[in-house]
Amino acid sequence: MQQSSTHLDLVTYLYGESTTAQAQATEKSLAGDPVLRHEFTDLVQAQASLPKVRFSARKRLLQVIRKYAAGPDLQLSV
Helix, strand or coil: CCCCCCCCHHHHHHHCCHHHHHHHHHHHHEEEEEEEEHHHHHHHHHHCCCCCCCCCCCCCHHHHHHHHHHHHCCCCCC
Protein backbone atom coordinates (compact mmCIF):
# COMPACT_ATOMS: atom_id res chain seq x y z
CA MET A 1 0.00 0.00 0.00
CA GLN A 2 1.25 3.48 -0.82
CA GLN A 3 2.07 5.52 2.26
CA SER A 4 -0.08 8.65 2.40
CA SER A 5 1.14 9.96 5.75
CA THR A 6 4.62 11.37 6.27
CA HIS A 7 6.94 11.10 9.24
CA LEU A 8 5.96 14.66 10.15
CA ASP A 9 2.27 13.68 10.07
CA LEU A 10 3.00 10.88 12.53
CA VAL A 11 4.94 13.12 14.90
CA THR A 12 2.27 15.82 14.73
CA TYR A 13 -0.39 13.19 15.47
CA LEU A 14 1.66 11.71 18.31
CA TYR A 15 1.96 15.08 20.05
CA GLY A 16 -1.73 15.92 19.52
CA GLU A 17 -0.97 18.85 17.23
CA SER A 18 -2.92 17.62 14.20
CA THR A 19 -6.11 19.27 13.03
CA THR A 20 -9.17 17.05 13.14
CA ALA A 21 -8.90 16.39 9.41
CA GLN A 22 -5.18 15.61 9.65
CA ALA A 23 -5.76 13.25 12.59
CA GLN A 24 -8.50 11.41 10.70
CA ALA A 25 -6.28 11.06 7.63
CA THR A 26 -3.39 9.77 9.76
CA GLU A 27 -5.65 7.29 11.53
CA LYS A 28 -6.94 6.05 8.18
CA SER A 29 -3.37 5.63 6.93
CA LEU A 30 -2.38 3.80 10.11
CA ALA A 31 -5.37 1.46 9.81
CA GLY A 32 -4.44 0.45 6.28
CA ASP A 33 -0.65 0.23 6.44
CA PRO A 34 1.13 -2.19 8.80
CA VAL A 35 4.55 -0.68 7.97
CA LEU A 36 3.29 2.77 8.95
CA ARG A 37 1.79 1.34 12.16
CA HIS A 38 5.17 -0.18 13.01
CA GLU A 39 6.87 3.18 12.41
CA PHE A 40 4.28 4.88 14.62
CA THR A 41 4.83 2.28 17.36
CA ASP A 42 8.56 3.03 17.20
CA LEU A 43 7.81 6.74 17.59
CA VAL A 44 5.57 6.09 20.60
CA GLN A 45 8.29 4.00 22.23
CA ALA A 46 10.91 6.66 21.51
CA GLN A 47 8.71 9.35 23.04
CA ALA A 48 8.13 7.21 26.13
CA SER A 49 11.88 6.76 26.59
CA LEU A 50 12.57 10.51 26.66
CA PRO A 51 13.25 11.93 30.10
CA LYS A 52 10.44 14.00 31.56
CA VAL A 53 11.70 17.56 31.89
CA ARG A 54 10.03 20.57 33.43
CA PHE A 55 11.17 24.04 32.58
CA SER A 56 10.44 27.05 34.70
CA ALA A 57 11.63 30.54 33.91
CA ARG A 58 12.69 32.89 36.66
CA LYS A 59 10.05 35.41 37.67
CA ARG A 60 12.28 38.35 36.67
CA LEU A 61 12.76 36.96 33.16
CA LEU A 62 9.01 36.58 32.70
CA GLN A 63 8.50 40.17 33.83
CA VAL A 64 11.05 41.42 31.29
CA ILE A 65 9.42 39.43 28.49
CA ARG A 66 5.94 40.68 29.38
CA LYS A 67 7.15 44.27 29.60
CA TYR A 68 8.85 43.98 26.21
CA ALA A 69 5.78 42.37 24.64
CA ALA A 70 3.54 45.15 25.91
CA GLY A 71 5.95 47.90 24.85
CA PRO A 72 5.59 50.26 21.91
CA ASP A 73 8.21 48.36 19.88
CA LEU A 74 5.68 45.64 19.07
CA GLN A 75 2.63 47.84 18.50
CA LEU A 76 1.55 48.28 14.92
CA SER A 77 1.52 51.78 13.54
CA VAL A 78 -0.92 52.52 10.76
